[in-house]
Structure formats: C-alpha cells, structure tokens
Amino acid sequence: KNEVEQSPQNLTAQEGEFITINCSYSVGISALHWLQQHPGGGIVSLFMLSSGKKKHGRLIATINIQEKHSSLHITASHPRDSAVYICAVHPGNYQLIWGAGTKLIIKP
C-alpha cells in the first residue's frame, strides 16, 4: 500500500488555468513538502507545511492534518510551470516518504 498518494498522475492544461494537485497520506506526519522536479532531474522544495496554508507568488499549498490531505494550487498557470510536482512527508523523523508525482504540462 502506498503511504503517499497523489492525484492526478498526469495533468495537461491551457496557459492561464487554475491548477490543483492533491496529496493524501496514510501515516502520521510531522511535516509535508511540495517539491518540483524538472526534466533534467533536479529537485526543488517549494513548500514545507505542518498546518494551514502557505503562499509564494502564484503557488499556494494547504494542508488538513485531520483529513491527512494536502493540495498544491497554481494560479494563472504558465508553460514554465510544466514539471513534475511531488508530495513528500516526514513520518515523525527526518527522512521523507515520497509520492509518485504529478506530471503537469501547461500548453501555451
């Protein structure tokens, strides 16, 4: 059983659309990351959350600890947002348990 599930697996949208990527997890956590992976392979942490909501530019991340669910939203999407977005959780220690990622393609 996967401890971190993401949906959708793939998402294609038009430039300007509002994007939502979802993450559900089955373990107790101390924090959750949203990360971005570009085709070259490099990984960048976008947000780390343990409660509530965070916003950075056009990106918004929310988490509901009781429901074990987090969402990543992108407003006014742009082709440069095309990447794989990954949810990963800290299960009470410093390692990360990773989701499989959502491949996002934004068409001009």
Added chain:
Amino acid sequence: EPEVTQTPSHQVTQMGQEVILHCVPISNHLYFYWYRQILGQKVEFLVSFYNNEISEKSEIFDDQFSVERPDGSNFTLKIRSTKLEDSAMYFCASSGAGYYGYTFGSGTRLTVV
C-alpha cells in the same frame, strides 16, 4: 542562495566496481541525506546522517552501502560492489534542525553496465 553540490553529475561504472558519490552540503546544516530515484519510479530514502553517525536508514541501505563525512564539508555515499539495479539518480540533501532549509543537490546519474 546556498546550494548542495553533487559531483560527478554522471558516472558510468562496470558491475562489481566500487563507486563513491560526492556531496557538499550547505555549510551550516546539521542533517545530511541520500535518496535515490530509479528511472520512472518514486524517489526513495536511503540514509540520514547526524552528528557523525547514521541516524536512520532504509532497507535498501544494506552492507553494500556506506556513508562518510571525511572532513567538515564533504558527505559521501560509497557503493562497494555495484549491481545493475543500482543504476539510478542519487540525490544528496541537507537541512537544519526541524527540517529547516531542506535542500537537494542536482543529483548524480549512476549507470552500471
């Protein structure tokens, strides 16, 4: 902005050979990690390192693997006798206390032939 630096970016090695992957974590970070990603699969945790010793390791991190912090700046992953299934992208990461500033290197792509 501070970076985690990994070298080499690509490494090709013969099966059975030893490889050492190099990482320079962010200088004031306390926790160091190795992860791997087999092509087309999820990223997997290998090991975390704190206060000059392994703090956690996964089932993947068997006796073939070892980590070392040989000086104040480098953090290395050694694979003693590589197998074909060790072919993957290996990521180093570092963080401060409380996961502060969790930062990844750009990865080393290891190909075992």
